[in-house]
Amino acid sequence: MKVIHITASTEYDVLIGSGLLPNLGAELSKVCKPGTAAIVSDSNVWPLYGEAATAALENAGYRVVNYVFPAGESHKSGANYLLLLNFLAKKHITRCDCIIALGGGVVGDISGFAAATFLRGIAYIQVPTTLLAAVDSSVGGKTAIDLDAGKNLAGAFYQPRLVLCDTDLLNTLPGDIFRDGCAEVIKYGILYDEILFANLMRDGLEFDRESVIARCVELKRDVVAQDEFDTGARQMLNLGHTVGHAIEALSNFAVSHGQAVAMGMAIVTGAAVKYGICGLDTLDAVHRILRKFQLPAATAYTAQALFESALSDKKRLGGTVSLVVPEGIGKCILRQTEVAELKDFIEAGL
Numbered sequence: 058m059k060v061i062h063i064t065a066s067t068e069y070d071v072l073i074g075s076g077l078l079p080n081l082g083a084e085l086s087k088v089c090k091p092g093t094a095a096i097v098s099d100s101n102v103w104p105l106y107g108e109a110a111t112a113a114l115e116n117a118g119y120r121v122v123n124y125v126f127p128a129g130e131s132h133k134s135g136a137n138y139l140l141l142l143n144f145l146a147k148k149h150i151t152r153c154d155c156i157i158a159l160g161g162g163v164v165g166d167i168s169g170f171a172a173a174t175f176l177r178g179i180a181y182i183q184v185p186t187t188l189l190a191a192v193d194s195s196v197g198g199k200t201a202i203d204l205d206a207g208k209n210l211a212g213a214f215y216q217p218r219l220v221l222c223d224t225d226l227l228n229t230l231p232g233d234i235f236r237d238g239c240a241e242v243i244k245y246g247i248l249y250d251e252i253l254f255a256n257l258m259r260d261g262l263e264f265d266r267e268s269v270i271a272r273c274v275e276l277k278r279d280v281v282a283q284d285e286f287d288t289g290a291r292q293m294l295n296l297g298h299t300v301g302h303a304i305e306a307l308s309n310f311a312v313s314h315g316q317a318v319a320m321g322m323a324i325v326t327g328a329a330v331k332y333g334i335c336g337l338d339t340l341d342a343v344h345r346i347l348r349k350f351q352l353p354a355a356t357a358y359t360a361q362a363l364f365e366s367a368l369s370d371k372k373r374l375g376g377t378v379s380l381v382v383p384e385g386i387g388k389c390i391l392r393q394t395e396v397a398e399l400k401d402f403i404e405a406g407l
């Protein structure tokens with residue numbers, strides 16, 4: 058097992074390893090006194106791991122209640138959030154109790170936001186069950202729900218008390234969902250770590266989960282320690298996301314987040330070559346690793362369509378967009394790009 062200590066407005070550990078779920082209650086008792094643990098999960102994850110999580114908590118002396126909602130991004134909604142809050146109230150959850158988010162990014166985000174706001178804040182624990190949640194959304198305290206106008210438009214920065222990542226839980230992930238998470242793993246390599254990138258290139262989908270997830274979490278730890286509230290360094294984690302979110306939105310979310318981020322990373326790297334920011338070798342390496350992980354690098358959407366969709370991106374500040382652009386593998390910069398220039402920049406990468 059690897060333990061990574063996160064230092065943000067509150068400090069906590071991320072535990073990563075095989076066979077950790079049975080220890081959930083014992084680990085929870087180190088950060089939260091026995092009381093009621095409200096497990097929040099979805100219809101995909103609960104049938105697989107609900108019983109084991111409940112037993113682990115009950116064995117450590119917790120009373121367990123569970124809130125299970127239908128799987129899917131459409132349930133990261135205001136309506137579901139209110140249902141969850143009302144459930145917590147009906148079950149008499151107090152400030153001494155806690156929420157356990159057992160699932161992927163949707164479960165983690167909505168549970169975290171409920172934890173941040175119910176009774177003005179109660180403890181929550183992330184138990185990620187997707188690779189994407191393990192390396193990204195379960196760590197760093199971004200919580201959110203979606204609004205009609207876009208994804209993650211209401212939320213809070215609110216750190217969990219503990220993240221328990223049992224790598225065995227990834228065994229039941231469908232291949233395309235696992236590859237989705239791989240796009241975020243590859244992102245960390247392009248952003249910060251040439252060695253991680255080379256290891257991924259060597260091992261492909263067979264990479265060592267414990268050490269690769271731990272490396273990604275270490276990299277995220279450093280970013281969150283510098284910029285918990287996303288005003289600077291943390292924006293680097295959006296590599297591939299400006300164009301990626303545009304692709305996701307244009308496809309009405311038929312293109313998954315990981316696929317869209319993969320395309321976004323390839324497009325922004327293509328543009329970086331045209332603008333003389335990185336060499337063709339970097340673009341070639343990005344294309345090769347995406348192929349190795351069976352992730353797409355190109356989109357049929359036009360630069361005009363991508364530009365219009367990207368303009369509604371919440372990260373736009375006045376007349377500029379913060380684009381994360383590779384200078385090479387393991388080294389990226391934040392490039393403030395005028396909105397007027399954004400379409401040309403995207404066009405250059407297509």
Ligand code: GLY
Nearest residue numbers: 193197199291294
């Ligand atoms: N998902 C990007 C971040 O946590 O900042």
